[in-house]
Amino acid sequence: MKFLLPVTFLITCLFNSKVEARWKPKIGTTWNYVLNDDLGFDVAKETAEVVDIDYETSTEVINKLHKKNISVICYFSVGTFEDFRDDADDFLAIKDLVRDPYVEWEGEYWLDYRVKGLKNLIEKHGYLTEPSKWENPLTVKDTIDYAIWLAETAHKKNLSIGLKNIPGTIDKLGSYFDFAINESCVNFDECYLYENFLKSGKPVFGVTYYGLTAENKERLCRNLYGLPISMIIKENRELYQDVIFFNGKETCGKNFDTGL
Template identity: 35%
Template sequence: MHYTTALTLLTGSLAIAAPLDGRAVTQFPKGTSWDIVLNTKSLELSDFQKAPGTAIDIDLFDLSQPTNRIAELAKTKKVICYFSAGSREDWRPGAAQFRPSDYGRNMIWKGENWVDVKSPRVREIMKARIELAAKSGCHAVDPDNVDGYSAYADYVNYLASVAKQNNLAIGLKNALAIIPAVLPNIQFAINEQCHEFGECTEYAQVSKANLAVFNVEYELKDCSHPTGVVLSSVFKPLDLDTVGGQC
């Protein structure tokens, strides 16, 4: 998911972070209500605090820099912190950390490229982002763009191990094909448009494991639950710049 916001995060600051010792990994049982707002440019902290739902998915960088608002938000919400784990975004200050060999073909959005998830440098960059999430007070991470190839299962499990070391929950974003391979290591799933694409039934394993399935639809407002699947659905504009829209 691409969104444009002015960021003031300095590249070097991604390297510093420490896990929140002693905090249990937050659980997201099926049926957990949620909201997702990734384009935060016109919103205040109070808007997020008033958002419907017990969990909220927000941009890690927007709310952690230059002033950390995540810790305050986390007092009343289960905060899921979004970042792209499968791509290099040239509008991020951290873009210079990637070597040319770390990324390849273009994605849909201008300035965004798939990364080599087997690259040790890419994994270190993402490890630092997870550590930043822990330091900022997030309860969980939402690593996006991990549905490019079947080989991403190993990558997601690596990210999950880093999240666990930092006492963070982690969700699987889309990537339906790798659900069985990563299910033991995730605490929730996030899906975009499973109703529109007829894919919601694929989450039966996740619901059976009593994990939340957070669904966002952009075109089709469908609040139904397929047999064996419990969805926590919201209907949003594509820019993901508004609060609310729960079923």
């Protein structure tokens, strides 16, 4: 490797008010990923066992989901700054914390999570960028250290925590996290990186974008053979509530090995 690239790092924390022990989801648990609710989240039609929603979702919606025995994952980014959040000014007030734009999503910017003061903000509520833009770019070790701190902090508060994306670190970080979430591992042929994590009994929640096309079917069948990743398919990247639950035997044939 010629150089170490900065890391896009996002985590997911889960709050489950019905139990005292920390929630530990099981492999095979169905899930849904709903970050865009401008159409209105319909609790009545939700059939997944776990729903990953934005941390600013109303308490009313969360309580309704809990009453249906649906666990709720609270999504927020700890590796990027989002300029539309209520606490945006708190991030901007810390010198050199908010850096250049994250080109994948409008309104997001890279964070230098080594800067003093960020951890206090996180407690209150990557690989993809050019390292030459920073005089002192983030390293994989920086990310590992930060991720471990996040996991230990969540567990001290009796919260479950999941590692989102960066599958190349899963073998180093898997023991610290309770579950994992991945976007598009079938498109990058990297689902296999979760094999050891799955063997440890921890679930992986996956999402594939742009529908159950012929190309996506081929990728899903090839990448998920023998891997019990709980995979869903979304029609686009808007992340509305509508979802397709991947069924390997229905999509790929009766000889498909689900890994379960």
